[in-house]
Structures are given as structure tokens and as C-alpha cells.
Amino acid sequence: MAERRPLIAANWKMHPIPDGALDVDSAYRTRSDIDVLVFPTALELHQCIDAKLMVGAQYGHWEPSGAHTGDISMPMLAQIGCRSVLCGHSERRQGHGETNAIVIQQVIAALEAGLHPILCIGETQKEREAGKAQTVVQEQIAGAPLEQELTIAYEPVWAIGSGKSATPADAQQMHAYIRSLLPVHVREQIRILYGGSVQPANASSLLEQPDIDGALVGGAALDPAQFQAIVYAAVSPPSPHD
Template identity: 65%
Template sequence: MSDRKYLIAANWKMNPAPQGALAKDSPYRTLSSVDVWVFPTYLDLQPCIEAGLITGAQLGSSAANGAHTGDVSMTMLTELKCRSVLCGHSERRHGRHETNEEVIAQTIAALEAGLHPIVCVGETLKQREAGEEKEVVRKQLEGLPVESRIIIAYEPVWAIGTGKTATPAQAQEMHASIRGLLPKDVRDSTRILYGGSVKPDNAPELLKQKDIDGALVGGASLKPDEFRAIVEAAIG
């Protein structure tokens, strides 16, 4: 039985906060048995924080300050009372061409600012069909600091927003592989989330897997009833 506490993270992407998300009885509030964190747009960070939600940003800059138009530094996020930040989400890696080196730099900046970064890794369908999925993830984790505050999210790119999902066995195999890549000092304590079309119908089996410590939820996190069901699956 793992001592790692489940974490269910709601990535709202470029969408407004769901109706009722800030209410006292909303499913987006952290629980004694399950951590629940929300990742809204920059515009909704302050309202979520003021409502008492555990809040993270979807992106932070590796730069500390200066001439970086449009960027928001990790220190600014900390001053706003953010808890976490996403680093290297697949939509940033593939849509915005963020490199492994840039993602590691963001992660280091987040740690220096006192945040708990969620570092996203995962392979494309082409890479999986070529049998390269584990090597791809290994390269994505190269240079990652040894730090207990880091959380990993495995998100197979082919399963994001497609309705497809890795089978529980496929997900567990990758999570176990990722855990084996982590330094011994943090291997057993690091939480590894699954992200990739997590829904109420597949969450229970995914969350039963030995090395799956929660979920990074996209589309379903915008539907309070579906998100509540995923949180309840983590409660067991």
C-alpha cells in the first residue's frame, strides 16, 4: 500500500472556470483523503485562490524578469499564492515546440520559486508504434533535479483530447518505467499522474494501478459532475 496521496488535477486549458467551481460544495476543493488542484487561465487564478482552491498555473516562464513580452515568471505565480505550475504539457511541447531543455529550465525556475511543478511527459502515436515510448520519456526526464516537490504526469499524446486512452496495463507499464528512472532518494515518494482522456468510466481501473497516483484531467474537468466522479474514484 503506497503512502502517496492521490492528486486529481483539473486542467481547464483556455476555458473559463466551470459554473459553480468556486462554490463551497464544488468538487474542485481538496479533501483530507485526496488532493484536488485546479489549473485555470491566468485570468481566473486570483478568483480561484481567493475562493480557497489549491491553484496552479498552466505555464510559467523560465526567465526571472526582464524583456520577455507576454511571459509570467514563476516568482510572480508564487507571490499570487499559486501552489503549482504545469511544465511541458504536450500541447506546449507539440503545439508551441517547447524543447526538453526548455521544460527542464521551467521546472528548475518553478522549484527556485517554491512551486510544486507538474512535469508532463509522453510519446506520440508514431513513437509508440515504433516502440520508442520509454526512450522518449527517458529523454524528457534527463536533467530533472532531484527534488521531492516534483510531480510527474504521464500523458500519451495520442490519448489527449482524442477519446482514446491507454489501457490500465499500458499506463501502469509506463508509470513503472518512469518510477524506475527517478533517483532512489525520491523514487518511492514521487507522485506520477496519468493524463489522457481520463473520464468517470475509466478512472476507477486506472487509479487502481500500483504506480498511478492520480490524474491530470482535461475535458472532463470542465464538467463538475464528471470531475466529481473522478475524485470519488480516487477516494475509493
């Protein structure tokens, strides 16, 4: 990775808090050499915030208030102590009909509320096979306030929860392309995470790539030992190549 401070994010999705995650010495705590973010369910945000973890929400509505049954606004999330929010995770794009325009509204609303948005982008298998991967991510980024403080997470949809991951070379190629889309004066400051079946076995080879600044971890984030191994991979120097 480059000089950007690494970030490992645990997306627990619709699962309970892993055993021991709230302990003072758990792998889910930010350290002096790495940022660690956890994304629990909305019901468990308070519990994680009270335990002094660095906490983000899995979703926030772009309107500050109103007749939006079941939703939570960005200012509400900030008020209870959330630091970050996921915007446009593929499972919400596909399962909840979130369009590119809606996701960008979420990013803007998060910034206005003082939250750090993580803009999730990535192509499907069909789009990749059609040679449209770069076009898709370019369209997903278009309109985002890239000159403000945010993070991008590249998560190829075909890799999420599948056990399949992009090769380190393929992931680096896409991350480099995404970085090329950023404004020149912030290009080297914005962190770009990789998400998609990140495991202890592939974490080092992914995280040693120059444009991969961390990981958005799903399944492996539910296992403290696996997650700890991924965190260690982000801060340990890569093995020398022969």
C-alpha cells in the first residue's frame, strides 16, 4: 500500500456482534497504525459506540427527516456517535433498488451530517464479461463530491460472498483506474478499499498492492481470528519477492 493510512472495515451485515468484539483487546479496535471500522446492525449501533469502537452504519437515508417509514437519517446516525456510513453497497443496490443517483444523494447527505461516507462501487459478472467494468464504476462515481473527505470501496459484485476474489493484479488494475478518475489534488489522499471475499489467505497479496488501501470485509469479519489475521496483513510489511 502507499502512504495512506490503512483501513479495514468489518461489515457484519444482518448478523449479531461477534463474540468478544466489544472486549478492550479485540481485533475490531482502531490501533495506532491502522483504522478499524465496524458496521453492525442498526439495533446494535449504540452497543458498539458505548464500547468505544469506531462505528459506522450500513445505511442512512438522504433526507434529514420526514415520512420515511423504517429509515434512519444521516443526522440521526451522527447524533448517536456514528463516524461513518456505507453508501451503495451492492446488496442494497440490488435488493433495495438503490440507483447511482440515490447513492450519490446518500454520500452528500452523509458529508453534510459530518459522517465519513464509504462509497461502494463495482460491476456484476455479466458487466465484467461484456467488457463494461470500467464504464460501470465510472458511472457509479459520477456526481460524487470527490474533493471532500470520503473513502471508496471497490467490490466486484460477482466476488461478494461467493468465495471467489479478484486476483491481486486484477484488483490493482481496477483500483489504479478508479484512482485515475479522482481529482488530481486529492488523488493520493483518498483511500480505496477492496471488498469481495477477502480472507486471511488472500489478504496480504491484495493489501500489498500500491492502490489498495484496505479492505471491506464481510464473511471473514464475523470470525475474530480471521478478521485479526486480515488486520495484521494490512500493517505487516509484505514478504520480499524473489
